Amino acid sequence: MIQSSLLSIRFMDTHHIKLPEGSIEKTTTTLNLGPTHPATHGVMQNILELDGERIVSAEQTIGYIHRAFEKIAERRPLYQITTLTDRLNYCSSPINNMGWHLACEKLLGVKIPKRVDYLRVIIMELARISDHLICNSIVGVDAGAYTGFLYVMQYRELIYEIYEEICGARLTTNMGRIGGFERNFNNIAFEKIEKFLREYPKVLKEFETLFQRNRIFMDRTKNTGAISAERALNYGFTGPNLRASGVDYDVRVHTPYSSYEDFDFNIPVGTTGDNYDRWMVREQEMWQSLSIVEQAYQKVQEFKGTEADVFHADAPEYYLPPKNDVYTKMEALIYHFKIVMGETEIPKGEVYSAVEGANGELGFYLVSDGGRTPYRLHFRRPCFIYYQAYEELTKGSMLSDAIITMSSLNLIAGELDA
């Protein structure tokens, strides 16, 4: 008895860790989730206040990979900004590239041939599939099912091989130019698209079967991270996250670009806006995208003769001429020099152009004062806007549900931080 009290006195004397005031009385725990936590899938921090395992409040810190794109863009000619857009949502960079080109073309008034539109649609829908594939399989990983993730990687790989045939790059694609593509699709690219169309449905079906009616997966995702349609709209949600709560807003249908009006597809919507609905909307969208790719591929095959060689618009002031013309023709040489040195003046004006990115409405607000570079360029980055709802989505839920909520929102740190 005496011994133990002596021990405790000695202990009192030796410990000299200063605790913050009031921390002994505090009944909640502060947990730093991130910035480099494996479950955040990107560099972002959440300071969670936990009562046991329930979340009392959450505060997000972002900006860890801010690269000042909007500032850099103010000194670059239009074609050099494409490489910046790659690094926004890097899971589906071709959509960003083409969204940017569409914004430029709107400002410059370039008319795009149908074949180019269809080629773009093929690529954009493939990019959407690869993005949704990652997001949905990561939701699976966070719920404890790793197999699906590893399995579908093979088909993301195939999509990346298609990119590679078209532009030579895989992740940060810098695909296409203002007016179209830098070169026509080669036969290997078309063969790979065919292979994808042939093999992927079976894989997607299998992937779906793994999760869709899986009891564990449903229990983990249903009724977690839910948001009502009204709140989602108020928070500026777009894309699959908004559609999961029941609003059928899709830029491809509301303001069609790139001839999306020529295609026949459905817009899947959910009802509750919870993690399961978000997962299901993405899953169904992949089927729709697959059907769009198939339709676009058929349409592209219908072009015969010289029409089948069209892969860019007639916009000599902005589209680089072929190299052998540069060596032999005066005009081509002048245009080549002017474009490469960024000495082409852009018309004055301001334009807002949006595309349906893989995780929402990706907008480009471009202001030009008639100079060679944009006067102001603002990216409307969907995940930056909807990440602020994270606290509302997770308040009162379990920590492990908050992790799934984060991955099912499809947050991409590159896009978040610009």
Added chain:
Amino acid sequence: MALSNEHIQQKLLEKFPNEVTGFEEPYGMLTFWAPKEFNLKVLNFLYDDEELKFRFLTDLCGAHYPDNKGEELVVIYHLHNMIENVRIRFKVCTGIEQPDIYTATGLFSAANWMERETYDFYGINFIGHPKLKRILNVEEMDYFPMRKEYPLEDQSRIDKDDEMFGRI
């Protein structure tokens, strides 16, 4: 009945005959200005009116025009009526000496971070914002980097010894 730009303009002029000005339609999107004291009144009107129903804040960003003395900083709202599928652009300007503008967070939860971003880059002070602090840059930063007085590094400079990045 589709909501036409002329109709929106007419409705705005009925409600704010002297305040709302500068109507333009660049690339088909109705654009107009209002004095900064009226930004919330106009946004509220656009939100509440039974016909207009601009209830989705697509985008909010700033811009800097150093040559326009007294109205250097501009805040640009992109609003969307999803039912009629009409977009409009609404601009408010403020002097750089006292860049105070009322916050739109009461109307749109989405405005929270977008206003923080605008503050971060342009130093526009949104009055009534629940937590106006920097979002993408470090909090210790003591300037507003997107303002035009901060140019990017001159690409042709030769005084920098930086072999790693290809400069000599």
